[in-house]
Amino acid sequence: MTLTIPTWLTLARILMIPLLVVVFYLPFAWTNFATAAIFGLAAITDWLDGWIARRYHQYSAFGAFLDPVADKLMVAVALFLIVQGHPTPWMAFWAAVIVGREIAVSALREWMAELGQRATVRVQAIGKFKTVVQMIALLCLLYSVTPETPYAATRAQPWMGEFVFHIGDWLLAVAALLTLWSGLQYLRAAWPALMKGEKKSG
Numbered sequence: 001m002t003l004t005i006p007t008w009l010t011l012a013r014i015l016m017i018p019l020l021v022v023v024f025y026l027p028f029a030w031t032n033f034a035t036a037a038i039f040g041l042a043a044i045t046d047w048l049d050g051w052i053a054r055r056y057h058q059y060s061a062f063g064a065f066l067d068p069v070a071d072k073l074m075v076a077v078a079l080f081l082i083v084q085g086h087p088t089p090w091m092a093f094w095a096a097v098i099v100g101r102e103i104a105v106s107a108l109r110e111w112m113a114e115l116g117q118r119a120t121v122r123v124q125a126i127g128k129f130k131t132v133v134q135m136i137a138l139l140c141l142l143y144s145v146t147p148e149t150p151y152a153a154t155r156a157q158p159w160m161g162e163f164v165f166h167i168g169d170w171l172l173a174v175a176a177l178l179t180l181w182s183g184l185q186y187l188r189a190a191w192p193a194l195m196k197g198e199k200k201s202g
């Protein structure tokens with residue numbers, strides 16, 4: 001198996017996940033900025049590997065499988081860290097909505113692939129907009145949230161941390177609502193094929 005540049009970038013994004021977790025809990029003044037920077041770099045590699053693949057036709061089956069896995073892992077881990085750092089019911093609820101939707105849509109795509117209808121649940125414009133809002137929200141929250149641990153308790157609050165937190169908090173709610181909306185759009189598009197497949201299997 002030959003690894004293309006986009007696949008190497010995707011692998012690098014996966015390797016950033018444990019680094020993100022470790023840095024998030026460090027007790028230094030620059031930790032919040034570094035945590036957000038790691039997540040921002042991962043988001044850039046996500047855009048870059050897709051651009052390189054399209055521009056230079058560097059596609060591979062392994063890369064097509066690995067890219068969405070890397071994205072979902074990075075988002076899920078970031079959400080877990082944010083909820084640990086700011087354990088409120090609403091934050092946990094929005095995180096559960098986003099993670100739950102990703103699991104549901106992944107299962108839907110797998111089922112549609114079995115029916116030979118995978119193209120029916122391709123990424124739509126609302127899904128791309130949701131991703132942008134979600135990434136900005138996670139960047140803001142990772143920058144402004146401090147974990148509730150003895151090691152991080154003495155860490156200084158980041159510059160304009162409270163203001164940035166409120167932006168991220170509201171954007172995460174918007175992202176969660178867009179997540180539900182796009183998930184319903186996927187289900188609506190797939191519903192006729194699902195019902196047809198159900199009748200055949202019955």
